[in-house]
Amino acid sequence: MTLIHPTKTEMPALDPVARRRLWDEVAVGYTVERALAESRRCVQCQEPVCEEGCPVGVPIRDFVRRVQLGDFAGAAELIRTKNVLPAICGRVCPVEHQCEAVCATNAKLEPVGIGRLERFVADWERSRPRDGAPRKPVQRLENVAIVGSGPAGLTAASDLARLGYGVTVFEALHAIGGVLRYGIPEFRLPKAIVDEDVERLRELGVEFRTDVVVGKTVTIDELLGELGYSAVFVGTGAGSPKFMGVPGENLKGVYSANEYLTRVNLMRAYDFPGYDTPVKRPTRAAVIGAGDTAMDAARVSIRLGAEEAHVVYRRSQAEMGARREDFARAVEEGAIFDWLTLPVELLGDGDGRVRALVCRRMELGEPDESGRARPVEVPGSDFELEANLVVIALGTNPNPLVPQTTPGLDVDGHGCVVVDPETGATSRPGVWAGGDIATGAATVILAMGAGRRAASSIHQSLEGG
Amino acid sequence: MARILDKRELTPVTRLFVVDAPLVARHAQPGQFVIVRVAEHGERVPISITDFDLEAGTVTLVVQEVGHTSGLLCALEPGDELLDLVGPLGLPAPLPASGHAALVGGGFGAGAVFPLARELRRRGVRVTSIVGARTAELLILRELLEPASDAYEPCTDDGSLGYHGFTAARLGELIEAGAGFTCVYAVGPMPMMRAVAETTRPHGLQTWVSLDPIMVDGTGMCGACRISIGGETKFACVDGPFFDAHAVDFDEAVVRSKMYVDEERVAAEVAL
Numbered sequence: 001m002t003l004i005h006p007t008k009t010e011m012p013a014l015d016p017v018a019r020r021r022l023w024d025e026v027a028v029g030y031t032v033e034r035a036l037a038e039s040r041r042c043v044q045c046q047e048p049v050c051e052e053g054c055p056v057g058v059p060i061r062d063f064v065r066r067v068q069l070g071d072f073a074g075a076a077e078l079i080r081t082k083n084v085l086p087a088i089c090g091r092v093c094p095v096e097h098q099c100e101a102v103c104a105t106n107a108k109l110e111p112v113g114i115g116r117l118e119r120f121v122a123d124w125e126r127s128r129p130r131d132g133a134p135r136k137p138v139q140r141l142e143n144v145a146i147v148g149s150g151p152a153g154l155t156a157a158s159d160l161a162r163l164g165y166g167v168t169v170f171e172a173l174h175a176i177g178g179v180l181r182y183g184i185p186e187f188r189l190p191k192a193i194v195d196e197d198v199e200r201l202r203e204l205g206v207e208f209r210t211d212v213v214v215g216k217t218v219t220i221d222e223l224l225g226e227l228g229y230s231a232v233f234v235g236t237g238a239g240s241p242k243f244m245g246v247p248g249e250n251l252k253g254v255y256s257a258n259e260y261l262t263r264v265n266l267m268r269a270y271d272f273p274g275y276d277t278p279v280k281r282p283t284r285a286a287v288i289g290a291g292d293t294a295m296d297a298a299r300v301s302i303r304l305g306a307e308e309a310h311v312v313y314r315r316s317q318a319e320m321g322a323r324r325e326d327f328a329r330a331v332e333e334g335a336i337f338d339w340l341t342l343p344v345e346l347l348g349d350g351d352g353r354v355r356a357l358v359c360r361r362m363e364l365g366e367p368d369e370s371g372r373a374r375p376v377e378v379p380g381s382d383f384e385l386e387a388n389l390v391v392i393a394l395g396t397n398p399n400p401l402v403p404q405t406t407p408g409l410d411v412d413g414h415g416c417v418v419v420d421p422e423t424g425a426t427s428r429p430g431v432w433a434g435g436d437i438a439t440g441a442a443t444v445i446l447a448m449g450a451g452r453r454a455a456s457s458i459h460q461s462l463e464g465g
Numbered sequence: 466m467a468r469i470l471d472k473r474e475l476t477p478v479t480r481l482f483v484v485d486a487p488l489v490a491r492h493a494q495p496g497q498f499v500i501v502r503v504a505e506h507g508e509r510v511p512i513s514i515t516d517f518d519l520e521a522g523t524v525t526l527v528v529q530e531v532g533h534t535s536g537l538l539c540a541l542e543p544g545d546e547l548l549d550l551v552g553p554l555g556l557p558a559p560l561p562a563s564g565h566a567a568l569v570g571g572g573f574g575a576g577a578v579f580p581l582a583r584e585l586r587r588r589g590v591r592v593t594s595i596v597g598a599r600t601a602e603l604l605i606l607r608e609l610l611e612p613a614s615d616a617y618e619p620c621t622d623d624g625s626l627g628y629h630g631f632t633a634a635r636l637g638e639l640i641e642a643g644a645g646f647t648c649v650y651a652v653g654p655m656p657m658m659r660a661v662a663e664t665t666r667p668h669g670l671q672t673w674v675s676l677d678p679i680m681v682d683g684t685g686m687c688g689a690c691r692i693s694i695g696g697e698t699k700f701a702c703v704d705g706p707f708f709d710a711h712a713v714d715f716d717e718a719v720v721r722s723k724m725y726v727d728e729e730r731v732a733a734e735v736a737l
Contacts, residue, residue, distance in 0.1 A: 172684050174502055174509070174549040182686075211551040213684055217488050239686040243698060250691055250698065250717055252724045259687035267508070267681065273735045276508040276534060277681070278728035352720035401684060401703070 004105060008113040009038035016332035020302050023186045023270060026329055027091070035120040039067035042112045045104050050114060053099040055449030056155075058082045060099055060114055067117055076125035079118060084158040084200075085151060085448065087126060087193045090119025092184060093445045094292075094323045126196060140164040142230035142462050145223045147214045147402060150178020151444045152235030152435030154201065155451030156458075161204040163459050168229075169206060172213040175266060178237055180444070182266040183258070185296050187303070188326070191265075215401035220409070224430050231430055231458045234417060235451060238436035239399035243392055244288070248346030251354040253280050257293045257393035264300050282306040282389030286357055288343055289313065289393035291321035297391040298335040299326075309335045310385060314342040314362050319372045340364070340375060344382070346390060357385045395441050406431070416440055424454030425461075432458055467550035469543050470523060475605040478530045479573060480539045481515070487522030489514075489552045495580035496558025496675065496707055499524065500683040502549035503537045510534050511680045511702070513652065514553060515576035516609070524552075527576035527605070533732040554683045558673065558707045560584055564647030565591040567639070568614070569632050569661050571653025572598065576606045577675065578652050582613040591615050593644065595635050597657070601626035633660035640668055649673070651710065655719055662710035672710035676701045678721060692718050 012028040013019075019026055030038065048061035059078050066075035079086045095101075095115035103111030143166035146153045153169055154177075161167045175181050177194040202208070212218060214236070223229045241256035243249055255263075260279065263269040267277035285301035287294045290313035301309040311330070313320065316339045320327065331337075338359070345358040361381035364373035398415045410418040410427035417426055417433040424432040434450025436442055471483035489499060493514050500509045516525035530539045541547070558581055560566075566585050568578040575596040582592045594614040598604040599622045611617040619627030620635050628635045632653075640646060649672040651661040658674040665672040678690040678701050685703035692701055693714035699705065 172551065173682060174551070182682075211549050212488070213551060213554065216553055216684075217492060217551065239684070241686070241688045243688070243691075245698075250693060250721065252720060256688040259681060259689045262681055262687050268506075272728065273732050275506045276504075276732060278725045278732070280724075352717075399685060 004041050004043070004109055005037075006109045008041070008110050008116070009034045011113075011116055013329075016334075019187070020333055023303060025190050026187050029123050030116055030120040035067055035117060036070065038113050038117055039064050041105065042068070043104060049102045049104060050099040050112075053102040055098065055445045056082050056452055058099075058118070063121065064112065064114070064117060067121060072121055072124045073128075075121045079121060083118075083448070084155055085197050085444075086118050087122035088151070088180060088189060088197065089445055089448070090115055090117075090122050091189050091193075092443075094443055096324050098445065126193070138164045140166075140462075142166070143168065143228060144458060145170060145227075145229040145232045146235065147220075147232060148172075148178055148235040148237055148435075148437075149176040149208065150235055150237050150435060150447060151180060152237075152447035152451035153178065153233065154197070155448040156233045156235065156434070156455040157206045158201055158204065159452055159455035160458065161201065161206045163455075165459075165462075167206045169208045170212040170214050170218070171208065171210045173266065174210050176208055176210065178235075182262040183293065183296070185261065185265055185300055187299065188296065213401065215405035220402065220406040220428075220431060230462055231432065233424070233451070233454050233458065234402050234426070234431060234433040234437055235435045235447065236399045236402050236437045238396040238441040240397040241392070242394045242397060244343065244394065246343060246345050248348060248354065249392070251346055251348040252352050253282075253354040253388055254346060254390045254392070257287075257289070257297050257391050258396065260297055260391045261293070261300065264304075270300075270304060279304065280389050282309075282387070284308045284310075284387045285389045285391065286310045286312050286343075286385060286387035287391045287393055289395070290315070290337075291393060291395065292323055292326060294391075294393035295322045295326040295330045295335075297393050298330050299333055301389065301391070302333050302335065306389070310338050310387065311335055312338045312341045312343055312357065312359065312385070314340065314375045315372065316340055316364060338385070342375070342377065347384070353388065354390050355386065355388060357387055357390065358382055359385050396436070398437050398440065402437070414440055422453065423457035424450055425457060466546045466548065468546050469541055472541070472543050475527065476603045479603075479605055480528050480530075481576070481606075482526045482528065482541070483523050484526060484547060484550060485522060486524045486550055486552075489524050489550065490517045490519055490522050493517035493524060493553040494557035495560065495584045497553035497555045498677075498706060499526070499550055499552030500554060500680065501526075501538065501547050503534060503541070504548060507537065507548065508534045509549075509681055509683065510538075511554070511677055511683060513573075513577035513675070513677070515579055515606075517580070525576075527573050529573045532729050551683070554702060555706045556704070558650065558675070560588065561590060561648055562588050563590060565593065565645050567636055567644070567646045567649045568592060568594045569636055569649065569651040569653070569657075570594065570596040570610070571632055571651075571657035572603075573605070574651070574653030574657075574675075575604065575610060578650060579606065579610050579613060581650055582610060586613060586615075593618065593639065593646070595620060595632045595639070597621070597632035597653075599623065631660060632657060633664045636661060637664045640665070640670065646670060649710075650707070651675070655715065655722060658710065659715045662713065662715070666711050673707045674710040674713060675706045676708060676713070676718065677706060678718065679724060692721070
């Protein structure tokens with residue numbers, strides 16, 4: 001047996017300096033040679049523990065085996081049995097906390113690059129002509145409504161369409177994809193990939209209705225009543241941005257990450273005035289928070305022309321929520337990380353535009369209820385950090401529109417829809433929910449897992465009924 | 466997509482559109498708005514619902530040409546389609562069941578107060594409509610609003626029609642004269658709504674203004690439309706658009722409304 005290479009096969013990427021002004025995808029993806037080399041690092045465990053680390057149960061060992069054999073079509077088919085958005089997941093999954101975290105090689109070596117291989121297989125599949133329309137399953141009489149077209153909704157829609165249900169996806173915005181469309185930037189997830197995956201669902205017979213705000217344009221009661229849907233899945237996401245509540249937060253040039261990224265990704269403000277929606281172009285940007293969204297916002301700021309893009313976080317690097325790869329990319333692109341720094345006020349110029357943050361130094365104390373070291377303020381340590389654009393990336397709360405307008409739908413103290421974690425069933429008969437609306441802000445793949453479980457439970461319920 | 470069924474020129478810069486939007490018409494309530502996108506490269510812009518007709522399945526929108534997007538919109542003709550129209554968004558205006566309401570409409574706001582007038586009258590509330598414009602021919606929708614009001618008070622800056630002066634001044638006079646208003650609703654340009662708020666404040670008269678800050682999604686997702694109400698941050702798209710006029714931080718709202726003046730100028734130049 002040949003020795004396993006200790007580190008993952010490198011992922012080719014655009015030059016860090018050149019890409020500071022480019023919106024093209026940064027990670028270029030494996031060549032066939034690199035994919036084969038990486039696949040051979042997999043030892044094909046008898047008990048593939050990596051699969052237990054996958055929220056949608058992708059048959060990882062067996063698809064990697066297909067890659068080893070050069071059977072990329074077979075690999076793609078295997079992945080698709082469990083994951084309808086592989087090109088997306090291969091790019092945005094926090095693999096270091098999931099499949100790769102439990103990879104058997106992990107003990108001594110870097111884990112197998114499962115995410116990179118999944119992306120390779122999905123991209124290989126995308127590059128091939130598709131052989132005709134997909135097999136139409138047996139059609140069932142019942143129709144199911146999906147509310148929200150993010151990862152949870154798309155997965156549930158796909159599973160239910162494959163089972164033969166008539167599926168309609170209702171989306172509030174003018175474009176399909178939810179956070180995949182408005183949240184994740186082009187340089188990390190090209191929108192053409194989202195378009196292709198949506199097209200596949202259309203071929204399966206899924207109907208998409210944009211510009212419908214469920215709770216406003218139509219209610220869940222109407223969907224289940226006169227509109228004749230037998231079940232509803234609510235995957236409306238954690239759409240409501242959190243703010244800090246510090247003075248100066250409403251100055252011009254202060255954005256929630258949702259607004260900043262929506263302007264740039266959905267509305268393509270980076271191309272203003274070619275596109276009509278503007279966004280402020282920073283010279284010095286400060287992003288508050290250190291999760292995936294904060295990395296995206298910092299990297300967007302660099303591309304919009306910021307000479308300095310700071311990431312300001314009250315805890316230390318060890319507690320940061322961002323995917324390791326995206327953090328590394330942000331560092332390569334020149335983002336500056338201000339750890340243990342708490343903004344306590346935003347200062348404006350005479351025109352009401354933000355010009356600086358008043359920041360306070362922090363130090364780590366005893367562990368808090370989250371198990372992480374509690375950041376403690378250092379008295380007298382305040383200093384000013386200049387910035388003419390500030391992005392608040394501190395997470396989101398569940399979108400309240402559906403719960404507010406749906407009698408009998410229970411929510412918890414955080415506004416999350418209460419669901420049975422096994423099935424996604426809510427307190428309201430006929431209504432299932434999953435993804436961020438049920439869990440609070442989490443990841444694409446967890447939302448997909450929730451969409452899958454709910455689809456399966458809806459199927460059982462409709463068949464049983 | 467939403468087809469334009471009818472279009473009327475109300476003033477040289479104001480157009481009225483009747484749009485086919487059955488789902489929106491079915492759920493619309495007085496005070497709500499829609500978001501419209503005109504072109505593939507276009508912005509999402511909020512527009513007050515001036516009228517809605519459940520049976521015809523239509524909504525009526527009044528658009529004043531003030532910039533690039535409203536210009537594109539005003540150029541559309543019957544038979545054309547709005548690329549996107551979504552709504553009804555926002556909360557219905559909080560309306561009482563009795564009393565005497567003063568509805569103050571400035572410019573395009575004369576259209577936006579109409580659904581309030583109709584609903585208030587239906588509830589048995591007495592309605593006095595005070596509408597203003599720079600000059601007589603810019604005063605819009607009299608034929609709609611006057612029959613829906615118990616009293617109709619036109620005001621013009623130049624005195625060419627009705628009261629010579631601003632709507633807020635007329636409102637103040639009517640209050641002093643003992644009109645007995647129990648509530649006031651103001652829709653229109655920010656300075657006018659602010660003037661109304663200052664007019665009613667000393668009287669402790671309950672006053673609502675309809676704020677239309679810059680928005681993107683209109684469903685509470687982005688927070689672009691945040692405004693300070695009594696020191697608390699609210700989102701106009703989901704918590705409004707109607708707010709207690711005496712609690713609104715108008716200074717902040719005015720500053721925020723000017724966030725993109727430079728970009729608006731660029732967009733206008735590019736369009737030429």
